[in-house]
Structures are given as structure tokens and as C-alpha cells.
Amino acid sequence: MQTVLAMSGSEPREPRTTNVRFGRIAAGLAALGAGAAWSLPAQAHVKWFAPYIVDAAPQPIGATLTNLWFWTGIGLVLAFFLATLAVERKAVGQAVLSGLDRVSAPLWSRSDDFMRASIGAFFVAIFAVGGIYLTPDLKTDSELFSWAQLLIAACVFSRRTMPVAAAGIITLWIVALREYDFFHLLDYLALGVGVAAYLVLASVDDPKWRERRFLALRWGIAIALMWSSLEKFAYPNWFYPLVEEKPFLTFGMPRDVFIPMAGVSEFTLGFGLLWTPLVRRLSAVALLVIFFTAVYPFGRIDLVGHALIMAALFLVAADPTRGVKVPALVKLPRTLPRMGSFASVPAGLAVALIVLVSGYWGLHGAFYGAEYGIERPAEMTTHSHSKEHPHGPQATVPQQGLAPHH
Template sequence: MMLSRKQLVFLLAGMLMIFSPVWAYAHVKWFTHVAPVKEPIEHILSPLFMGIALLVALVLAVLTQLLPKLMHLPLAKRLDEALAGYRKWSRYILKYGTALALLVQILSGTVFAPEFRVTHTGEMLWVWITIAVLVIPHHAATKVAAALLLALFLYVTSQAGLFHMLDYGFYLAIIWVLFIGKTRLEEWGFPTLYLGTGLSLCWVAVEKWVYPFMTVDIIQTHHVPTFGFPPDMFIVLAAYIEFVVGYLLVVGILNRLLAVVVTILFILTTTIFGYTEVVGHLMIHIILLIFIIEGVSFYYPPIAMHKTRLDQMVFVFLNFIFVLATFLLLYYRFAS
């Protein structure tokens, strides 16, 4: 029995949700106190790891040819038209959503992530001032708030270290979007947000490969379902899912559908990890909401530089392998 095109769209979305381990998007450092121990690089580059890398690269290459056809479906067109009416609110969502995320964080005694405790009054006061300035409905106040947020990010970086803060590089993209609003550079804001969020997801995914013992401890402590996979295989698969999501956001593929799926998965992880998950991922939820609204309306993805189908497929295949290798080697080189 042949499926209609509409049914194929729903099937694709359903498969993304069913076969994506819910836990893939949980941040390892938030939920374990096990000391980080690097896995030997020869163990990371196992036949399983390299086999999945080649399979994912091939699937992504084929996906570039399927997606344009999906986007011409009547359902996809109607959805795009419906969401287009909300694009004028995207910057307000980011501005006030950032204020809300900071508020939730400071009320829990943290800033940027659950692992960064606010330890003195001056830092707490700085966060409250940043929130207060963010909610002022004027673009000049938004720029001041962006500067305050940048100073706060640099301070936390000086305490936690640059390598650690790379997990949260998307905050620099948020700061950039807030700062260039109402300027000639404004159109570069959301593409930077896509890039920053995608790169952050890729970077965090590599952590699961380099420090698998931390991940195993989370699985055992929180009774995380592995869907029948051995823990070591499950970790590799979960990290690949997170890495692929980040990569697709960077190259401009499947952004709106990905944002919906990842948002649902983040909500589901809350049932396992509770309030800590809410505090840590609220800002990401806000960014994903913007991605759902915006789609790729403003984004000129790198794949668009190649005109023929074969060129696009070869580009995505080789580029994924290159990006994967670069992230893994950089992370492994500077990981403690």
C-alpha cells in the first residue's frame, strides 16, 4: 500500500521522535558528580562509531534531495504562511524570553546553567539589573542589557574556564542578536543564533563520547531507559542524535521540524530530571520557539552554494565527516 505525501511527512516526524532517545539532550555535567575521565581516543573511534558516521553522512546527503519536495506539500505551505504572521514577534520573544530565563536561573541561585552557582551579592545584583534593563521596552535599553549580559558571561567564563563555557556559546549569539537590533547589521542576528545554537549542541554532544563514564553513571542513577541497547552503544547513538541536530541547524536543513521535535524531547526529559532540566534548558526552549516561527525565511544555508544535486550530496557527506572529526579532535585535545 502506497503512502500519500502527507502521510510520509507525519511518518518522518514520528520516526524522529520514536527513535530519538529522550535523554540525548540532557546535559551530562548537571546530573552526575563522577570525576571526568577521558576515554582513550582509539576506544572512541570504534567500528561502531565510524560505521554510524558514514551511515549518517549518507542519510544526510539523501535528505538534502527529499526536503525540497516535502516543503512544497500543501500542508507545509499552509504551516509556513500561518507561522509567517508571528515573525514580527521573534525579537521580542528573544528579548523577554532571555529575561525570563535569567529570572528562573537567579531564583534557583544559578546563572546560565545549573552548574554555575551565584556565590556573592554583587553577582546576584548584576543579574537582577540585567533582567530589569531587559524588560524596558526600548532598543537602547536592549543594547545596554546585551552589554551587561556580555560582562556577566565573561565573568563566569573567568571563573569556570573558556573550555567549560563553550557548552553555552549560544549565549554569545543571543547577546549579538540583542545588541545589533535596530541597526544595519540586524539581518545578521538570527543566522548567528542558528549558527551559535547548532555549534553548541554539537560541542555538548562530543562530551558524551569523551566522558562516557559520566554518562553511564547518569543512566544507572536516574534509571534512564536505553531502549534495549547496551549502555555503551546507547551513549554513542544518543550523542550522534544531538550532534546531528546541531549540524542540521548550522547547515540549514529541517530547521522547523527539528525545532518542534527537539522541543518535545526537552519537555519529555523534564519527567526524568525534573526542575534542574527546566532551569538549564528554558533558554534553549525559547530559541527553539523562534526557530519554529522563523523556519529558514532569512537563512542562506551553506548547501545553497552548490547548484547540482550531486554537488549538494557530496558537500553534505564530506562536510559532515569533516565537522565531526574537527569537533571530536578539538574537544579531545583540550579536555582535561
Template sequence: MINKYWITAIVLLGLFFTPFFADAHVKWFTNEEPVKESIENIITPFFMFMTIFTAFVLAILPQIVPKMMKWDIVQKIDNKMDDYRKYNMSILRYGTAIVLIIQVLSGSLFAPELHQQPNWFPVLAWIAIILLFVPNFLATKTAAVILLGMFSIVVYDFGIFHMLDYAFYLPIFIIFLIAGTNYEKWSFPFLYLATGLSLCWVAVEKLVYPSMTIDIIVNHNVPTFGFPPEIFIVMAAFIEFIVGYLLVVGILNRLLAIVLTGIFMSTTMLFGALELVGHAMIHIILVLFIIEGTSFYRPPVKIHKTVIEQMIFVFLNFIFVLATILLIYYRFA
């Protein structure tokens, strides 16, 4: 039987060995031309080992997490965070406004690399910002319509597969639209899903375009902890993909949000202001995830009753999701 000290040790070791480069957006920090790696060089023996090993570890998590949730300290944190849920909409509204201000002043909206945008975008952005600061549902919904329209134009200009990196913006605008309606209960499930998908999509980028990532490692002196860059890239990609996958399935959400916050702070120290601008919206989302947890969510794994069924489901589901996203990215991105 695994006691709580072993569980704590496993979690802490996982956090300690998490490469803080994992969540960096590759395209922000390199001028290297994207060269797609051959599928034979992506699906290597090490890639297969990481896939099987990761699927096995994830299959164990649904059996460990319920025991962790019974710890006194975890229950105290849960109860404390529950008290702050009433502020979620205010945090999201004002946080989005502040992020938009930072982006407008930096010369780009939604993402640092999206510079070729209409000249009237900043005007609409300032209108949306002002409306978001007005504590009124109608003003918030009007801002959401403006931002949703702007985001749709960006998706049209840069392509849906490029903008999947920033899929988390879509549920934010929809949350503003459905606030105060009967559909409000779907807000956070949609946000978790889109954020998790975004992280998975960005993770696969490191596998398909490894030369860009290697260029960043060399030019920014990114520590690889003794691993060859080619191996380190695969490990970093898997860690980022795991985080996204776990957010989607609703496991360890608060812990993951805290871990990601620490990782993004580390990458900010490494990459500077560009990293801060690019990930500012993610920081707001992570604050919400820390507060919200998964109170609304019944993980899909609970469909299966026995431990063996749950482990098999998670094991096979992870492999299926990884293969699907990798192949879609390789074909279309």
C-alpha cells in the same frame, strides 16, 4: 521514486527512536569524576559505522526536504508562522528576562553548575532583567552590554571550552545590541550557528567522558531501549550531533525545533527542576526557530548544482565536522 508516505514514515521512525536522553547536559546530573576515554575506545567499529551511516542519510536529506516543503500542510504552516515573525524580538527579550529570573532565584546564572560567581552578579542580573522589560531599544542594548560583560567574566573564570556548551547566549546578547541596525539581518544565522555548535559540543562530551553518562543512566534509570549502555551512549551522542549539524546547515529547522522541544519536555519529567532551569533559554530559542524557519538562509549545499555533487558534499562535510569537533574537544576540554 520515494513518495511522501515513505518520507513521512522515515521521519516519524527517526523521531520515535530518538533517545530522549540525547540532549541532557551530563555534568548537571552526576558527581562522577570526569575520566577521559582513550581515543582508541572512542573510535570503535560501531562509531565508524554510525559515522558512515549518518553521513549517508544526511546526504539524502537535501534531496528529500524540497519535496517535503511542497506539501500543502507544510506550506500552510510556513505561511502561518510567517505572520508571527514580527514578534520574535519581543519573545526573545521577555523570554530572556524570565529565564534570568528563574536562574537568579535558583542560585546560578547561565548554567546550573556555575555556582562560583561574584556576589554582585545577581544585582547586575536584576538590573538587566528590569531593562529587558522596558520596551525601548536603548534599554535593551544597555541590558545586552551588562549581560555580555557578565558572560565574558564567566568565560574567563570557567574557560572558553567549558562555556561552548552555552554558546547560544552570545548571539542572544549580540542580537539585542544590533537590533534596529543594518546588521539585524545576521541575527538568526548567528543564533542558528551558535545553537548548533553548542549541541554538537555537548554531544561529543558523551563520547569523550562516557563514564559520567553511564553513571546517569544507572542512577536515574534512564531507559536504553534494549541497547547496552555503551552502544546507547554513542547513538544518543550521534543523534544530538546530527540535530546540531542540521541547525547549522539549515535543514529541517522547524521540524528539529519541534522535536527538540518534545525531547526537552521528556528530560524534564526524568530529571526534574534542574533540567528545566538549565534548558529554559533553549526553550525560548526553539520557539523562535519554530516561528522563523530558514527564510533567511541559503544552505551551503546549494553551492553545488547536481544531485551527486550535493550528496558528496554533505557526506564528506559531516565527517569532517564530526572529526574536527571531536578532536578539538578531546584535546582541550
């Protein structure tokens, strides 16, 4: 059973005394959100564009916990979240939400059509690209998987066949285990499960289950973003070639300042998707700005790879639902402050960091040993694909930015 924790305050109202302030506050929030988005780097999935070794030793988590810029980013985010919560609790905050409702009403009224069309278009694009399944860095030589993805696209337009499309998504993820490490595929598990859950829940007639479809999708996206952001803390050297090739991405910041703060931004914006209405909607807008700005430097691959996330973010930004909803499978400790309260922001962020960081470093150690990886020569890369080397061929020249592991 879903736990619904209602925020303080009633349905949005727009009293005459707040009409003038509404315009000023809305403009201020828009400027703040745009400024936050502009100050964050365009984020692409590093495995699509740079060399990586999945079983290489990650940087010790202590290196992040003692990094001044990591804590600077956390402090800025907490200040923004708390300020947004303060505004949201007032009548003017509810007026802002009401304004967002009016702007996004045409999209939200066709939300299922939009999401199903986006899923279909995504799998048609994957079919057209060919040689990959689910995401740009999962490459395959089998044409069967390309045609399977075209079939998935065809199945999303009927409620009767939507469960078939969901099963196809999960099956493709499982089949990828033949060639790719389980830990690698965890990057795409939450997103795949979230999209598949949406398709299944959207196809059922029971309204109690069907109303959870967007909640499952939103949580899947949020977890996927938070999980993938940990690469910036575990493997900052993977990002060095991108930063050197495209220095404008850092907005003039030094490389070792930019990478941890980029990781914080991605993690906390994903976390923001789980929070109160104004926080999650502003987080979704900021993420959309970031993903769209990433298309210019990284091209179509980035657009196709992030298409499902971007489509779902549009719906998060448009969602007029009030309160904070938690899936039934998520059991929150009773000792935590009530979600939506001021104290819940630092407490919730701390819990999210502890759970996901422990999972990332812990699972890596479980799969690749207590030493977090195995020895690899400097010339070994995973930047390209072949039958003999699913994670990359032997290179004759060491890859820039890929240091040997000892």
C-alpha cells in the same frame, strides 16, 4: 557579507496534483521525525546532575572511531538527512514547508517579542534560583551576580538597553573565569555569544545587520549543542551514574550502546540546524521533543538550564526563510560541495566533526598537558560547590561511576 546559497526550486507552490500526496508525505515526515526523536534519549547536561572532573583525561578519540555504534548512528543520520533533502527538492517537499509556514506564522510574526520575553524570563528564573550565574553548574556565593541577572532581564525589553544586556551576559561569562576553568566555560561560550549577538543585532536600525540576528542565534545554539555532545565520547563514565539511577533513559539499550548513539544524535541534530530549511526545521522539532521529555526525569533545573536553547529552537522551527545562510565570519573551503547538495551532507558532517573534535581534544591537551589531565584521587569530585573548592569538595566516599585517573 552573508553568503546565501539558494536551493534549487522556486517559492513553495501547492499544485492540485500534489494535494493528496501532501497529506501523506507530511504525515510520513512527522512520523519519521517523531520516531527519530522518540528513539533518542532524553538529554540533560551531565555537569548539572553527575560528578565530573574537567581536567581528567578524556577517552582517546580512537576509542570512538573504532566504536561500531558510533558509525551505526552516523549511518542512520546520513540516511535520514539525504532522504529529507530528496523530499525537499520536490514540489511536495516545498508544500510541506509551506504547511509549516502556515502553522508557525503566528509565532514567527512575533518572533522578537517571543525571544526577548524568553531571555527575560530565563534571567528572572536564574535570579529566583539564586547562587548561580548563567547556568545551573556555575555556582556562586555572591548575591551581586544574582541581582546583575535581574538587571539583564530588565534590559531586554528596550532596544536602547539591549546592548547593555548583551554586555552583561558576556561579562558574567568572563567573571566566571575567576572560579571555573576556561575549558569548562567553553560549554557555554557559543550560546552566550549567540544570545548576546542576537540582542545587539536586534537593537540596531541598519536592516542589513538586523536581519542577521536569528542567523547568529541559530549558529550559536548549533555550535553549543555539537560541542557539549562531545562529552559523551570523551567522558562516557560521567554518564554511568545517570544511566544506573534512571535506566529507562536508555529505552532498553545497553549502556555502552546508548551513550555513543546519544552523542551522535545530539551532535548531528545540532549540525542539522545549520542546513536546509526542512532539515533544520525537523532537527529543531526533534530537539524540542527531546528537551521537553528530559524535564520529567530531571525536573526544573533541566527546564531552566535549557530554556534559552528551547526558546531559540521554537524560532528555528518557525523560520520560513528559504536557502542556506552562512555568517560572514564563517569561511568555508572552496573545495567543499555546495551547501544543500547531497554531497555536502557527508562532507559537511565530516568537516564539523574534524574541527570540533580537534578543538575539544586539542584544547584539553593545551590546557591540561599532553597527557590530557592530571592525577586525581578517586574520592575527588566536582559535584558540589563551596568557596574553598569551586569545583567540588573532598568527598569521604568515592563517587559512583567516577573512576580514579592514572
